Amino acid sequence: MKKKVKEAIISVRNLTAKFGEKTILEKIDLDIFPEEITVILGNSGCGKTTFIKNILRLYQPHSGEIKVFGRDVAQIEESEFNQILQKIGMLFQNGALLNSMNVFDNIAIPLEQHTNLPKSIIEKMVNVKLQLVNLENVREMMPAELSGGMKKRAALARSIILDPTILVCDEPSAGLDPITSAALDELILNLRKLLKMTIVVVTHELASIHRIADRIIFLDDGKILFSGNLDDAKKSEIEAVQNFFEVGSF
Amino acid sequence: MRYEDKTLYLEGALTKDTIAFKLEKLLLTEVSKIDLVKISKIDSAGVAFLDELKDRFDNPKIINTSDEIVQSMRIFSPQILPKTEEKIKENMFVKIGGLVVDHLVSVKNAFYLIADVFYWSIFGIFNRKGHRKGSVVQQSILIGMDAVWIVALLSFILGLILALQAAAQLRQFGANIFVADLMALSMVVEMGPFLTAIILAGRSGSAIASEIATMKVTEEIDALKMMAINPIRYIVVPKFHAITICISLLVIISTLVGILGGLVVAVTYLDLSPVAFLTRVFEVVKLRDALIALGKSYFFAWIIVIIGSYYGFSAKGGAEGVGKVTTKAVVASIFWVIIIDAMSSLIFYYNVKLI
Ligand SMILES: Nc1ncnc2c1ncn2[C@@H]1O[C@H](COP(=O)(O)OP(=O)(O)O)[C@@H](O)[C@H]1O
Ligand SMILES: [Mg+2]
Numbered sequence: 032m033k034k035k036v037k038e039a040i041i042s043v044r045n046l047t048a049k050f051g052e053k054t055i056l057e058k059i060d061l062d063i064f065p066e067e068i069t070v071i072l073g074n075s076g077c078g079k080t081t082f083i084k085n086i087l088r089l090y091q092p093h094s095g096e097i098k099v100f101g102r103d104v105a106q107i108e109e110s111e112f113n114q115i116l117q118k119i120g121m122l123f124q125n126g127a128l129l130n131s132m133n134v135f136d137n138i139a140i141p142l143e144q145h146t147n148l149p150k151s152i153i154e155k156m157v158n159v160k161l162q163l164v165n166l167e168n169v170r171e172m173m174p175a176e177l178s179g180g181m182k183k184r185a186a187l188a189r190s191i192i193l194d195p196t197i198l199v200c201d202e203p204s205a206g207l208d209p210i211t212s213a214a215l216d217e218l219i220l221n222l223r224k225l226l227k228m229t230i231v232v233v234t235h236e237l238a239s240i241h242r243i244a245d246r247i248i249f250l251d252d253g254k255i256l257f258s259g260n261l262d263d264a265k266k267s268e269i270e271a272v273q274n275f276f277e278v279g280s281f
Numbered sequence: 282m283r284y285e286d287k288t289l290y291l292e293g294a295l296t297k298d299t300i301a302f303k304l305e306k307l308l309l310t311e312v313s314k315i316d317l318v319k320i321s322k323i324d325s326a327g328v329a330f331l332d333e334l335k336d337r338f339d340n341p342k343i344i345n346t347s348d349e350i351v352q353s354m355r356i357f358s359p360q361i362l363p364k365t366e367e368k369i370k371e372n373m374f375v376k377i378g379g380l381v382v383d384h385l386v387s388v389k390n391a392f393y394l395i396a397d398v399f400y401w402s403i404f405g406i407f408n409r410k411g412h413r414k415g416s417v418v419q420q421s422i423l424i425g426m427d428a429v430w431i432v433a434l435l436s437f438i439l440g441l442i443l444a445l446q447a448a449a450q451l452r453q454f455g456a457n458i459f460v461a462d463l464m465a466l467s468m469v470v471e472m473g474p475f476l477t478a479i480i481l482a483g484r485s486g487s488a489i490a491s492e493i494a495t496m497k498v499t500e501e502i503d504a505l506k507m508m509a510i511n512p513i514r515y516i517v518v519p520k521f522h523a524i525t526i527c528i529s530l531l532v533i534i535s536t537l538v539g540i541l542g543g544l545v546v547a548v549t550y551l552d553l554s555p556v557a558f559l560t561r562v563f564e565v566v567k568l569r570d571a572l573i574a575l576g577k578s579y580f581f582a583w584i585i586v587i588i589g590s591y592y593g594f595s596a597k598g599g600a601e602g603v604g605k606v607t608t609k610a611v612v613a614s615i616f617w618v619i620i621i622d623a624m625s626s627l628i629f630y631y632n633v634k635l636i
Contacts, residue, residue, distance in 0.1 A: 113509040127504035
């Protein structure tokens with residue numbers, strides 16, 4: 032296996048996450064390798080969102096070590112972590128566009144905050160990203176005027192505006208029609224190919240998994256039940272994994 | 282329904298319309314078999330009925346079931362759910378300890394928030410990154426324009442009321458002119474700042490709490506953090522600046538309009554001349570009073586923003602979480618406005634020689 036030789040871009044060791052007394056994740060180990068598309072699976076409420084938010088320090092892990100780009104994120108200064116964050120794009124479950132500003136301004140936020148680019152350049156960059164997600168004609172609309180799928184695509188445009196090295200998507204295709212969902216997958220594959228992104232996707236959709244997954248992480252009951260490529264997953268002896276690939280649900 | 286030899290023979294439809302009646306009539310103590318041969322129809326209520334019978338009579342055998350019934354039972358029978366773990370009863374001290382710890386954590390968080398807000402309010406001014414362009418102006422308009430009419434109206438009415446109440450008494454002693462003293466001091470020192478703060482707590486405090494809470498539950502706050510943007514700087518600080526600007530103007534308006542209300546009463550009811558009234562007002566009010574009043578208004582404003590943000594950031598869950606923290610924020614900010622007001626009165630007026 033050539034890929035295994037590569038050094039992990041995100042590595043998680045012994046991660047435990049809790050809400051109050053309730054343990055959501057228990058002693059999780061995981062490596063994510065550059066330029067791979069890693070799919071995280073698991074039934075709803077099993078802690079997928081909690082997992083990625085712990086990795087990205089949006090939640091404080093209860094214990095464990097997380098390294099991103101080889102740096103232990105608990106140890107570094109805030110300014111260095113902010114540098115790291117700028118190389119990570121995140122697509123939230125419901126888009127999380129700022130409701131108080133229109134689509135264009137939303138997508139331009141990272142550019143305005145972290146670069147000194149002139150307005151004309153910012154405008155061009157935003158337009159390119161909007162074209163990429165097929166939303167050229169909603170530039171001036173407010174998030175509340177968009178459908179769920181459009182919000183997600185706009186949010187995707189925002190998350191890739193700084194051309195991040197890592198892209199994390201929380202259920203990008205949930206609630207989308209199959210065609211839009213397929214287009215989104217196409218886009219994810221292109222981002223990987225063109226921009227050499229490392230991509231982590233939380234999804235339930237079997238079709239989507241077939242299209243994009245290099246590696247599958249199956250979460251269940253706070254632990255990683257299975258980790259490996261699609262073929263191995265299909266041949267897995269583990270009942271829950273088998274079930275999922277036969278029926279397409281949990 | 283027939284009962285024979287410990288066997289219960291059910292008949293007809295077993296549906297949500299019939300089972301209540303059947304259950305009522307059922308006074309048996311022992312059933313070992315239930316015969317369903319004459320059942321014509323069964324729905325989910327019927328299946329629940331059979332399950333109920335199973336529980337009641339120590340798992341009797343169900344016999345003579347048609348395919349249809351078997352299928353219904355497969356679909357509608359409750360699966361055996363795992364028992365929810367029984368919570369270990371905490372002893373009282375653990376509970377109290379937990380509450381104290383929770384409380385200390387929230388006090389700590391509140392202090393971090395206060396420190397962050399003040400730090401970025403001062404140092405953020407010199408750095409154009411980290412906040413939205415034009416947001417202070419926008420927020421000022423939102424806070425100020427929204428409140429100015431209601432502040433003015435209520436202050437005027439309050440001025441009228443205060444003056445009227447006093448006028449009846451003062452007239453008896455021929456001390457008409459003292460209505461000016463009363464109006465000037467009460468509006469400048471107490472009522473102007475206080476009324477403004479209460480209105481701002483109700484309007485802007487709740488708006489701040491609900492805006493931030495909504496952003497929290499829709500993951501917008503997380504999204505900001507992921508874009509390496511400090512949410513306090515981006516959202517709270519512009520509001521902090523805006524309310525600081527607005528409250529001074531609003532307090533001045535409230536005080537002046539309140540005194541104007543007093544003037545109306547003085548002229549119409551106490552036959553004072555406007556000039557005499559106003560001259561008296563300016564004689565009575567000292568600069569010190571005005572400065573103290575302005576100073577404490579800033580504290581009112583800051584506590585309103587900070588409490589609104591604190592509760593906003595603490596929101597959990599969905600839309601109902603937003604409503605909850607909004608109410609809490611308004612109550613808490615009014616509470617703290619009164620406390621700060623009391624403290625400032627104690628410090629500055631209890632013993633005038635103190636400062
Ligand atoms: N802020 C929170 N406070 C308390 N419990 C939470 C919170 N967020 C999520 N949970 C709980 O953690 C578990 C995992 O949630 P989540 O990670 O959102 O699941 P998923 O994304 O896999 O659907 C759920 O049981 C949920 O109830
Ligand atoms: Mg989730």
